[in-house]
Amino acid sequence: xxxxxxxxxxxxxxxxxxxxxxxxxxxxxxxxxxxxxxxxxxxxxxxxxxxxxxxxxxxxxxxxxxxxxxxxxxxxxxxxxxxxxxxxxxxxxxxxxxxxxxxxxxxxxxxxxxxxxxxxxxxxxxxxxxxxxxxxxxxxxxxxxxxxxxxxxxxxxxxxxxxxxxxxxxxxxxxxxxxxxxxxxxxxxxxxxxxxxxxxxxxxxxxxxxxxxxxxxxxxxxxxxxxxxxxxxxxxxxxxxxxxxxxxxxxxxxxxxxxxxxxxxxxxxxxxxxxxxxxxxxxxxxxxxxxxxxxxxxxxxxxxxxxxxxxxxxxxxxxxxxxxxxxxxxxxxxxxxxxxxxxxxxxxxxxxxxxxxxxxxxxxxxxxxxxxxxxxxxxxxxxxxxxxxxxxxxxxxxxxxx
Amino acid sequence: xxxxxxxxxxxxxxxxxxxxxxxxxxxxxxxxxxxxxxxxxxxxxxxxxxxxxxxxxxxxxxxxxxxxxxxxxxxxxxxxxxxxxxxxxxxxxxxxxxxxxxxxxxxxxxxxxxxxxxxxxxxxxxxxxxxxxxxxxxxxxxxxxxxxxxxxxxxxxxxxxxxxxxxxxxxxxxxxxxxxxxxxxxxxxxxxxxxxxxxxxxxxxxxxxxxxxxxxxxxxxxxxxxxxxxxxxxxxxxxxxxxxxxxxxxxxxxxxxxxxxxxxxxxxxxxxxxxxxxxxxxxxxxxxxxxxxxxxx
Numbered sequence: 001x002x003x004x005x006x007x008x009x010x011x012x013x014x015x016x017x018x019x020x021x022x023x024x025x026x027x028x029x030x031x032x033x034x035x036x037x038x039x040x041x042x043x044x045x046x047x048x049x050x051x052x053x054x055x056x057x058x059x060x061x062x063x064x065x066x067x068x069x070x071x072x073x074x075x076x077x078x079x080x081x082x083x084x085x086x087x088x089x090x091x092x093x094x095x096x097x098x099x100x101x102x103x104x105x106x107x108x109x110x111x112x113x114x115x116x117x118x119x120x121x122x123x124x125x126x127x128x129x130x131x132x133x134x135x136x137x138x139x140x141x142x143x144x145x146x147x148x149x150x151x152x153x154x155x156x157x158x159x160x161x162x163x164x165x166x167x168x169x170x171x172x173x174x175x176x177x178x179x180x181x182x183x184x185x186x187x188x189x190x191x192x193x194x195x196x197x198x199x200x201x202x203x204x205x206x207x208x209x210x211x212x213x214x215x216x217x218x219x220x221x222x223x224x225x226x227x228x229x230x231x232x233x234x235x236x237x238x239x240x241x242x243x244x245x246x247x248x249x250x251x252x253x254x255x256x257x258x259x260x261x262x263x264x265x266x267x268x269x270x271x272x273x274x275x276x277x278x279x280x281x282x283x284x285x286x287x288x289x290x291x292x293x294x295x296x297x298x299x300x301x302x303x304x305x306x307x308x309x310x311x312x313x314x315x316x317x318x319x320x321x322x323x324x325x326x327x328x329x330x331x332x333x334x335x336x337x338x339x340x341x342x343x344x345x346x347x348x349x350x351x352x353x354x355x356x357x358x359x360x361x362x363x364x365x366x367x368x369x370x371x372x373x374x375x376x377x378x379x380x381x382x383x384x385x386x387x388x389x390x391x392x393x394x395x396x397x398x399x400x401x402x
Numbered sequence: 403x404x405x406x407x408x409x410x411x412x413x414x415x416x417x418x419x420x421x422x423x424x425x426x427x428x429x430x431x432x433x434x435x436x437x438x439x440x441x442x443x444x445x446x447x448x449x450x451x452x453x454x455x456x457x458x459x460x461x462x463x464x465x466x467x468x469x470x471x472x473x474x475x476x477x478x479x480x481x482x483x484x485x486x487x488x489x490x491x492x493x494x495x496x497x498x499x500x501x502x503x504x505x506x507x508x509x510x511x512x513x514x515x516x517x518x519x520x521x522x523x524x525x526x527x528x529x530x531x532x533x534x535x536x537x538x539x540x541x542x543x544x545x546x547x548x549x550x551x552x553x554x555x556x557x558x559x560x561x562x563x564x565x566x567x568x569x570x571x572x573x574x575x576x577x578x579x580x581x582x583x584x585x586x587x588x589x590x591x592x593x594x595x596x597x598x599x600x601x602x603x604x605x606x607x608x609x610x611x612x613x614x615x616x617x618x619x620x621x622x623x624x625x626x627x628x629x630x631x632x633x634x635x636x637x638x639x640x641x642x643x644x645x646x647x648x649x650x651x652x653x654x655x656x657x658x659x660x661x662x663x664x665x666x667x668x669x670x671x672x673x674x675x676x677x678x679x680x681x682x683x684x685x686x687x688x689x690x691x692x693x694x695x696x697x698x699x
Contacts, residue, residue, distance in 0.1 A: 036574040040567075043549040047511045130499070133491065156496040160469060211469050211494050217462035250462035255450070258461050288461075293454035293651040330625055330653065363624065364484075365524055397483045402460045 085126035088395025090181045092118040100375075100383035107198030108141070108180050109187035110387055117142045118389070119180050123398075131156045134166075137179070148179070149202065164207040169200055171207065171221045171246045172264040173282040173302050175321075176200045182401060184298070184325045185357050186371045186389040190339040191304045191319030194348050195280055197231035201266070203242060204228070217250035217260075227268040232278045232306060235269025242268035260286040260402075276309040294330035299323070308347060315346040323355075333359040342378075351377045367391040422559050425471040425498075427482050428455055429676035430538050431508060431547075433683055435475055437573045438552045442562045443473075451676025454651045456528075456623070460485040468493035471504070472558055475551060478509030479535035503557040506550055509535065512543045515604050527621025539673065540605040541581050541687060545574055580684055587691055594698050595641050597634075597666070599648035599657060602673055606690065615641050618648065618657050631656045638664045645669045645697035650677070667697045 096110035110116040120140040127133045132152050139148035151166030169177050175192040192200065205225025212218040227233040227242030234240075244266040252258050264282040269275065282304045290296040301322035308315045319341030327333050335357045342350030357371040369389040376382040424445040426432030432447040439445065448464050449455055455477070458464075468474060468489055476482055490498070497504040514533035522531045537543045552570040556563040592611030599618040607614045616637065620630045646668045648657055654668075661668035671693050672680055680686050 036571045036578065039545065039578075040549055040570060040574055043511065043546050044553065047546070047550055047553060127500070130501075153491060155491070155499055157494070159496065160494050162494045209494075211465070211492075213469065215466070217466050219462075248462075252461070252463045258459070258463065260462060288459070290459065293457050294653065363524070364528070397480065399460060399484055399486070399488045401488055402462060 083126075085124045086396045088123045088125075088393065088398060090119075090121045090123075090179075090391065090393045090398075092120070092180055092389065092391045094118055094186055094387045094389040096388075097386045098383070099385065105198045107188060107193065107200070108139075109193075109198070110385075118186075121148060121179065121181070123395075127155070128152070160211045160213055162209050162211075164209070165205070167202060167204050168207065169202050170205070170223050170225065170242075170244050170266070171209075172196065172201050172244060172266055172280070173246075173262065173284045173304065174260075174286065174300060175302060178401070181367075181391060181393065181398075184300075184323065184333070184335050184359075185337055185355055186369055186387045187355075187373075189302070189321040189337070190341050190351065190353055191302065191321055194319060194341055195232055195304045195306045195317070197229050201229055201232075201244075205242070217248070219246075219248045221246045221248075229268075230271075232266075232270060232280060232308065233268040234271045235274075235276075236271055237269070237274055240269035242266060244268075256289055256291045258286075258288045258290075258402075260284075260288075270308060270310070272308075272310040276311075277307075278309070279307045281305045294327065296327045298325045300325075303343075310347075316344050317341070317346050317348045318343040319348070331361045333357075333361075335359070349378045351375065364397070365393045422472045422555065422562075423470055424473045424475065424555075425467050426475040427477060427486060428674055430674050430683060430686065431475040431477070433675040433681075434544065434548055435473070435551055435555075437682065438548055438566055438570050439555055439562075440565065440569050442559060442565060443555070447676075449674075451672065451674040451680065452650055454649070455481055455674075456484060458482075458485045460489045462492075464489045465492045468498060469495050471495065471498050473504050473506065473554060474498040475506040475508060477535050477538075478507035479514065479532045479537075480530050481535035497558075503554055506554045508547045508550060509533075509537065510550060511546045512537050515608060516601070527619070528623030530622075534601060534604050536602040536673070537605050538683075539603065539687075539690070540609040541577055541584065541683075542609070543605065544683060545577060548573055548577075576684075580687070584687060584691060587695065591694075591698060595643045596694070597638075597643055597646045597660075599646075599652050602649065603647060603671075612694075615643060618646065618652075618660065625653065626656050628656065628659070631660050635660060635663045638666065645694065647671050647694065649673050669693050669697055 094110045094116045096113055096116055098113050101113065102111055108119045110118065121137055122140070123135065123137045125135045131154065133155055134152045136150040137148040139146055147167055149168050151164050151168045154163045157163065171177055173192070175189050176196050203225035205223050207221055207223040209219060209221040212220065222245045225242045225244070227235060227240055233242055246262060246264040248260065248262040250258060250260040262284045266280045268278055270278045282302060284302040287299045288296060301320065303318065303320040305318040308317065320343065321337060321339045323335055323337035325333055325335040337355040339353040339355070341348050353373055353375040355371060355373045357369055359367060359369040361367050371387045371389065373385040374382055375385065421444040422439060422442055424432065424435040424439060424443045426435060426445060426447045428449050429447040429451045432445040435443055435445040446467065448467060449458055476486060499505060514537065517533035518529060518531060522529050538547065548570055552566045555566045588610040593613055595613045595615045597616045597618060598614045601617060601622050603614060606612070616634060618626055620626055643666050646657055646661055646666055648668065648670060650670050657668050672686060672689055675682060675686055680689055
């Protein structure tokens, strides 16, 4: 005991000189010779003083700062912080070559041979109070800026229940809910583009969702929105609203694998005549195998089926995509996607597309992606396209959605 | 439909449990909750011991666990920032929202190392702006964590307060006794040089007096290039490095190469509970001391 006490004293003397950045708590360092009672009391008092996150370090170093991305704000030692939201910005550019130039609205996809600004997205995100958080994302394109999403989310309703309201990407399938920077390819899936629109199904509306308390993931989402989407909806009467719902289930067959299955439906009115309805149904499937922290295989597939009333009758169209993304080392992904629309085919021509891509993420905050596409529409000759995409992200760590 | 609903609601009571349902982001946090909570808690973790705590998927199975939790224990200091925030929102569980009794930030009250003293930007790599979060590898910090957990448990389960305090006392007493033993067995470590893969061992080196002369990662979170490793090989000539310490989830290729070229042994070390034979915090530190001790002597 004597020897260990001496060694401990020796260590105590030596420690401060080799730990320059250490922020000492206000109380003296706990001494192992103390009785647990006294020591626990000391720690308890210290914890009471630190009712605010990082207060222990704030008390120790007067130059304590709060960092938001690359910015740094001094925090008043009395604990007053500036309550700024998290601000982040993600820029996506692509050099593109098309053997046949795209026509019409391509959304955020590269639109011409040459250099394309796909999107600069600016996000403001914050917890508002104990009951709500809010997320606002603005999307700057080559021709202007639009509100990508802007919604509040409840945090403290009855367990399992949540309400979101504002402008949001509706929970239809998987691709539609994802922002450009979380896509595994440089451009949108064909079926999603043709049936939900080049910019996706984003509406002003309200979502009520419920996580059903069973031992596996089972989630119901229902949305009510204006239905302004010009691709499949956009009914002309004031009360032409869009009603949409989704059920998602997920389970882990083994420690390293996850499966997610979802079904979505949307019912609204289109602009081809008063009362003309559009119904879209979708099914999606995701399989992920992640044997190690930096290796994974993702297989994602989705099928969309649309019934579109127009003056000549009910038009049935459908389309699917299926892709595999393989993370073979920490920073590298290889992927291949197959797209087909025209299953069945009526308003939308039969088209298929094969898309291999290779992605390198130097860090979590930058991405370089090379992608090739072979696209064939009905009887027209096949077309080739190639992209070299670059993406950067500034600001706080964006968490990666599943 | 009615049948399904009926089935769902009859299943509900099965999922409910009389015990306090504790979810730790890492196995070591769940294990500390078991030490303090004993029979009154049921503790599980999201990550496994052999996974990099920075890189987990925000998968739906985690959402379910958090939805059913009475207490969430996380490391704080943005350790889990890449995956915990979205699942916490999706879990729709007001009991464990931040700054509620059901949410334990284990970094509170702990002496934090490597708090940046300059303006942080990401040319420094993935630096945690509020300091190094791997603080459970210093047993003195674990005392603070245990008290923190006991306080939160007592708040959400007041009937168990005396029980938790009794167990906390027992845990701290045992920890103090083991700290004395660990100090003796690491007394000769002071000043001995090691290379660590990531900055995850700063607390261990700080506490034991080991000197981490370099990291295999050139900057936190940035994998090394072979050129960087070649430079490192040249530098080792001027050092007396006894071992290269790395966790099993990092890629082995370049550390293996470094080890071969320099004849410095590569030691795979655990930093969390749940790896082979490591059932609790004491096992973890025992295993660390044994594995590192072998190359130092």
